[in-house]
Amino acid sequence: MFPASRIFMEDPKSEGSDEESLGASNELGDVHLDMPFSASGVKTGLFSTTSVHELLECPVCTNSMYPPIHQCPNGHTLCSNCKLRVHNQCPTCRHELGNIRCLALEKVAGSLELPCKHQAMGCAGIFLYYEKLKHEQSCRFRPYNCPYAGSECPITGGIPTIVTHLKNDHKVDMHDGCTFNHRYVKANPHEVENATWMLTVFNCFGEHFCLHFEAFLLGMAPVYMAFLRFMGEDEEAKKFSYSLEVGGSGRKLVWQGVPRSIRDGHKKVRDSHDGLIIHRNMAVFFSGGNRQELKLRVTGRIWKEE
């Protein structure tokens, strides 16, 4: 359907030689020659996709330009954000800017097809220029945020990168297998911090899961909460279920749920109460002993729904 774009993706190396054969001119005036990508103009289109894309980069801030695209009387373009900042003077030639819109470039942009910026991460999508941004914001290949809560960690990346980062930088416990039996011990159960108390990463079914255990105030009531997040997309997360059990002195609480994707922020999951919630009085009761120490045994299991 889009021969030029396809060839552009498959064989980006050929770009250089085309550039030579076409000569040095990449002025806006030549653009119409290369568009649209006719069957005979495949090689020309190959070159133009790149150069038009460059023309659509604001020369001031280097962001992609979207309508209204402005130009000075000498034809220098700039984006609408930059136009507001340059006090009516063209940043390229210092000429008075006025209020000239570059409709031709806006229209050329509207007919461009470009690969998603997450192509290197595996996205094969090709999008119209004006639809590309919207796709990229929800592209399943976009990088994940670090799921570690309680710190504003700036690390983003694919799942293998995030797993390595959790292990090396946050010193998170790694656990292989689909069942677990953890003891949470805390010397002073009467302190409630709004932070992750413990995070464990589970590796099973070839996937990774984050088990959060934390203490916070639910309204006025201090609680502990445990929940599982899936390191991947929501539609994959839904293929799994998990259960958590905690108890003592002949009583127990059981939670069965569906892991949430780490695309859903940790706070969002917590605030939706989508997990095992243990009120502090109950947690202290489960701990037995002298009520001065919290000792919870949490058992759990992850399974795949067929």
Ligand SMILES: [Zn+2]
């Ligand atoms: Zn700009």
Ligand SMILES: [Zn+2]
């Ligand atoms: Zn100018």
Ligand SMILES: [Zn+2]
């Ligand atoms: Zn994409």
Ligand SMILES: [Zn+2]
């Ligand atoms: Zn982090």
